[in-house]
């Protein structure tokens with residue numbers, strides 16, 4: 556058995572255990588395999604182990620992999636920061652974008668989404684307490700942004716995404732995930748129809764699942780430690 560296959564099996568088991576322990580139905584949590592810095596061959600191996608959804612952060616690296624793996628029915632998610640002059644290839648090659656935090660980016664993605672493709676699935680990145688990166692819309696501003704994005708014709712607004720600052724302490728991991736769950740509930744109570752909470756990574760996905768994550772984005776636990784020297 557290869558490392559990727561056995562890692563994937565272990566992650567799937569852990570995801571199922573966390574979901575079951577939280578009383579959540581089977582299939583409520585989707586596994587996004589984050590393949591940034593790993594080769595097309597590694598993605599192919601994960602696909603052969605049954606994984607079809609992959610997350611990428613770096614546009615050129617992602618486009619190279621998407622091209623190399625065109626023979627496979629993969630679903631690509633862009634999870635990195637998006638520059639406004641790089642929206643077109645994202646609109647043309649991905650099924651999901653998780654890091655939208657400005658209306659201008661959303662407008663460009665909608666305008667550039669090819670008519671022949673289904674609407675682009677969007678998560679708004681929220682800067683919850685302890686967000687590791689500086690990107691993300693403030694919690695107070697997310698409802699207005701969501702209402703604006705929901706009007707764009709070629710996008711399908713699905714929900715919210717966050718990248719809390721890494722900590723191995725489950726008690727401190729929980730607070731931002733609770734904040735995200737409550738934010739989504741508040742927005743849905745105000746008339747939005749959001750079904751996605753994209754939160755939880757290798758070190759904190761169990762807690763994220765307890766608090767309602769519907770997509771966990773997991774890299775290291777599947778592919779191993781990243782070698783950032785190899786990044787472009």
Ligand SMILES: *Cc1c(COP(=O)(O)O)cnc(C)c1O
Pocket residue numbers: 589591612634635718756757758772773774775776
């Ligand atoms: C790299 C990355 C991940 C995966 O992180 P791991 O700790 O390797 O599981 C998830 N989400 C985003 C946005 C990332 O950049």
